[in-house]
Amino acid sequence: MADVEQGNRPLSPHLQIYKWPINMGMSIFHRVTGVAIGVVIAFVALWFFALAWSPEAFAKANWLMTSWLGWLVLFGGAVSLWFHFVNGLRHLVWDTGSSFGQKRVRRTALIGLVFMVILTLVTIWVAVAV
Amino acid sequence: MRYMTDRKRATGLGSARSGVQHFWEQRVSAIALVVLAPLFIFPLAYNMGDSYEAVHAAYAHPVNATIAVAFFVTAFLHFFQGLQVVIEDYVHGRWEIVLIITTRLLSALFALIGVFAILKIAFTG
Numbered sequence: 085m086a087d088v089e090q091g092n093r094p095l096s097p098h099l100q101i102y103k104w105p106i107n108m109g110m111s112i113f114h115r116v117t118g119v120a121i122g123v124v125i126a127f128v129a130l131w132f133f134a135l136a137w138s139p140e141a142f143a144k145a146n147w148l149m150t151s152w153l154g155w156l157v158l159f160g161g162a163v164s165l166w167f168h169f170v171n172g173l174r175h176l177v178w179d180t181g182s183s184f185g186q187k188r189v190r191r192t193a194l195i196g197l198v199f200m201v202i203l204t205l206v207t208i209w210v211a212v213a214v
Numbered sequence: 215m216r217y218m219t220d221r222k223r224a225t226g227l228g229s230a231r232s233g234v235q236h237f238w239e240q241r242v243s244a245i246a247l248v249v250l251a252p253l254f255i256f257p258l259a260y261n262m263g264d265s266y267e268a269v270h271a272a273y274a275h276p277v278n279a280t281i282a283v284a285f286f287v288t289a290f291l292h293f294f295q296g297l298q299v300v301i302e303d304y305v306h307g308r309w310e311i312v313l314i315i316t317t318r319l320l321s322a323l324f325a326l327i328g329v330f331a332i333l334k335i336a337f338t339g
Contacts, residue, residue: 115300122293122321128258129286129328135273136331139266150263158262162255169251172244179241211259 106193114171117164124161159208166203170196236295243292246284254285270335279336286328294321 127149134145148154174192177183183192227233257278261269272278294317301313 115296118293118296119300122290122297125286125289125293125328126320126324129324129331132273132282132331132335133327135266135269136334142266142269146263146266162259165251165255169248173248176241176244176248207255207259210256211262214260 105190107189110171110174110193110196113167114175117168120164121161121168124157124164127157128161158211162207163200163204166200166207167196169203170199236298240292240295240299243288243295246288247292250281250285250288253281257281273332273335274339276336279332282332283329286325286332290321290325290328294318297321 131145131149134141149158174183174196177192183189230236257272261272264272273282297317298314301310301317305313
């Protein structure tokens with residue numbers, strides 16, 4: 085009679101009721117953005133393929149890339165790339181065995197997010213204004 | 215016959231029989247991309263939306279072409295290295311193998327598409 089209360093035991097905290105530490109989101113988004121970047125870069129490769137093909141092919145590919153949907157995908161690609169970039173740097177630092185402390189992890193996450201925004205804004209500025 | 219004990223042969227290799235090789239190579243491609251990604255993205259953003267002639271001339275330049283080729287090769291290498299880890303974490307059994315092989319082949323295909331395009335542009339002016 086050891087297991088009378090089977091199925092009625094307290095559960096350990098899991099995703100739905102857990103207050104997310106910022107690093108949990110950073111980790112999940114690292115994977116999501118990694119996949120997203122691959123897809124966007126594949127479209128960029130096709131855009132270059134059209135550039136190599138002919139002016140007519142490039143006109144079509146470029147029309148798609150510079151449509152509002154195209155710009156939206158490129159913007160998403162830029163945000164994803166810079167997120168993955170700054171968070172990847174954190175991972176490379178962790179790989180040396182450094183900066184694992186709770187406060188340090190939280191601080192580098194916030195600094196990384198600030199740099200992500202700056203790098204994305206610079207990219208948009210280069211694309212639009214320069 | 216090599217003078218190696220069973221213990222010595224297994225040390226550091228683990229169940230995957232390749233040790234930390236995958237992890238290690240993923241770090242190498244990551245470090246390469248720390249340099250290559252900004253070098254590729256900013257000129258790409260600069261050229262995005264320009265005319266055929268302008269973009270074609272930009273990527274016919276040896277510096278842009280070299281960076282672009284290096285980026286496509288390294289980015290798609292790093293992409294399948296990373297995606298393999300994600301697939302291994304979430305998918306098991308037959309689909310795991312199917313997805314890993316598909317990812318590898320598609321990565322190779324799109325890297326080839328990008329590299330071939332850049333080289334044709336660079337070599338034909």
